[in-house]
Amino acid sequence: MRLKLVALAASLALAACGGQTNAGGEISLLNVSYDPTRELYEEFNADFSANYKTPEGKTVKVNMSHGGSGKQTRSVIDGLDADVVTLALQNDIDLIAKETGKIPADWRTKLPANSAPYTSTIVFLVRAGNPKNIKDWNDLTLPGVGVITPNPKTSGGARWNYLAAWAYASKQFVGDEAKIKEFVGALYKNVLKLDSGARGSTVTFTQQGTGDVLITWENEGFLTLDEQGADKYQIVYPSLSIRAEPPVAVVVGNAEKKGPEQVAVAEAYLKHLYEPAGQRIVAKHYYRPNDPSAADPADIARLQPVEMVTIDDPLFGGWAQAQPKHFDDGGLYDQIFTAR
Amino acid sequence: MTATAPDGARSFRWRRRSVLPGFGLSMGYTIAYLSLIVLIPLAGLGIRSASLGWDQFWKIAFDQRVVSALQLSFGAALIAAIINTVFGVLVAWVLVRYRFPGRRWLDAAVDLPFALPTAVAGIALATLYAPNGPFGMILDDWFGIKVGFTSTGVVMALIFVGLPFVVRTVQPVLEEIDRETEEVAATLGARRWRTVTRVIFPALFPAILTGFALSFARGVGEYGSVIFIASNLPYQSEIAPLLIIIKLEEHNYAGATAIATIMLVISFAMLFVINLLQAWSRKWFGHE
């Protein structure tokens, strides 16, 4: 059968060119990232490619993959050939390090500020005029308020959302876990749709007009105002939020296979995030830069000061404790959903 | 089957002799390709879930959340398949028995869900049935029915993806049934309803069954279109395939594999029963 042979030859040829080859004067780098960083890295990659050349004079083309942080983590563990990961949670990178050994266990020490080049926080996005008068977390538990937030099982941002609500409740009820659970449970009872990533939730809230309040990244909130019109939505800062520290790391195991040059490029790429030019771009996209002095002061002025807890607060005890306690199968998050 | 020898006494041979060549080649190729593409990969799934051990497997299988997701997937698929069977037979009937302008295009449109990517269908359905969408608003305002982001939405999406199966399996058989048979029945004095129940329905039955089964099976596994229109909340509108994805992304391969295996076994058993029923009804009703 001729057809069969053609098909066979074609699939063999494909398999052969499946391995990554670096064309002539260009190196390609794969950055596997979480959901709301699309616009940030679009600009940052262009800036990096324009300004960076390897010692041999090669230019760099950065490929992107975006998705929920958990999904991206799984893909890298299953073999997605990422050179760098820029994810929403420290825990996700820890998992890659543990499962594959392609990232050194002490990756957090490789770059400044625990390898988090910028921080962000969690805010509310409400419809113009704030018709439901939402001011703080307790308004989200009131009957009749429709809440949109992504699924903490698949989305990193959603985990920060959940933990911020938990922190607020913990302060309200002075650590009484039964009451905290009840509060967070009431909040999640108001959730209308759990999307798999932060961006999916934004689309549900804006394009499909569902819900009264979207719990989301500060940067995502501002971006939505830009894209959808500041006259349609407004941002509400709660009285207490959480400091989200999205970390970055070189996937040494993957980069090494492509040669020492690849590792050097990957390292330079992440370092560029910390350099003034990188910090400036970070601030422009509504993230909170580590070094505000490098950013346009107007960009910094847009972000309101807000009281924030961190994941290393004794309340959570770092990701190593918070992840299993809250998000693993049968953890506190699963417990607040009871069969109805 | 018309031309092969009539079904006689059961032969002890593995296969009936035929003058046609190519049995070995076609059997060999079919089995080899089937094994390579379908069976070996699926066996991988089986092995993975077998390595779980019964205790762990049952624990996952009877977890409340898994049970309610499976209930939703199978329940919604059942409702959708029933609706599709009723309307599918009706549509097939209309397409075959009536002539009206645009019939041919309508006929073509039936295949749309086969051809339209499920993600596109999901986004389009979500746009239509979202609370601010044209249909969503009407249904909510006039009838108080919420479709978008509820389990009703899940059924809606499954009706869409499963619709062509019934029409496409019933239609050719309906075309086949000689009008003559009906006319003979009619001239012999059978009333119209009797003609339908005694002559047409038995002949159609195997096809309807196949269509129903395929539509149901497709609905059980559907993912792409459903996640856009369902709220994906646990215990409410979280379908089993979504739960598999969630387990996968939690890095809980054991959980994902176990749910996948349960779905697979149920679907396979169902398809097998249907195929047997069909072979049986072919013999029974003597059609085809």
Added chain:
Amino acid sequence: MVLIAVSLGFLGLMLIAPLLVVFVEAFSRGLGVYFDALALPDTMAALQLTLLVAVIAVPANLVFGVAAAWLIAKFDFKGKAFLLTLIDLPFAVSPVVSGLIFVLLFGANSALGPVLDSYGIKVLFAVPGIVIATIFITFPFIARELIPLMQQQGSSEEEAAVSLGASGWRTFFQVTLPNVKWGLLYGVLLCNARAMGEFGAVSVVSGHIRGVTNTLPLHIEILYNDNKAAAAFAVASLLAMLALVTLAVKTLLEARFAGEIAAQRRH
């Protein structure tokens, strides 16, 4: 009359309305946005990948479909219902599960993955994985289209040809193939449409690298999530048009060759 109205209403509501939405939304921001979305390099790359996948998957399943139909329609053997069920199986396997099985088979934690990787062959998160998942998903389409048709036609013509001394291949190409060509074509068209439109399974094995492993349906999701709904629907309209062209070709062929097709059915 009532029956016609009910059918039309049902199809209109369930099928035509979603299709209209795609086109209305696609052009909602004007022609400029529409063509800009189609001209994006990522869209072009996704289109190329989608075509490549279909070009491999469809012929592979075509050969299988013909072989399986010949086997099942022309011979009687034990275990036929079982074999038929196995062929139907990919219909019943959730696309998500289809993706999962290839992750289990070729993933970094599987037995095969690291071996292939040591030879520099990437399957998962690369083009071969997408091709294999697509073949799996579209596996039964052509076989399922041919089997009932060939069963209905029986094998008297082929038996006559063979007894007159024609070789097996000759019988197949000159008797069987002409008899089933319309069914075959229809199967190929559907298989192709499904291959180009598959989302769930491909989404699990693709890795979503923009411009590299994104097929058109994945690209649509990305655009939709990029706050570019109009662009997403523009690309979606491309696939919808493909679906429409598929159906139009089928309809026109049927109209043109109605007599011939009817004759085939009556064999």
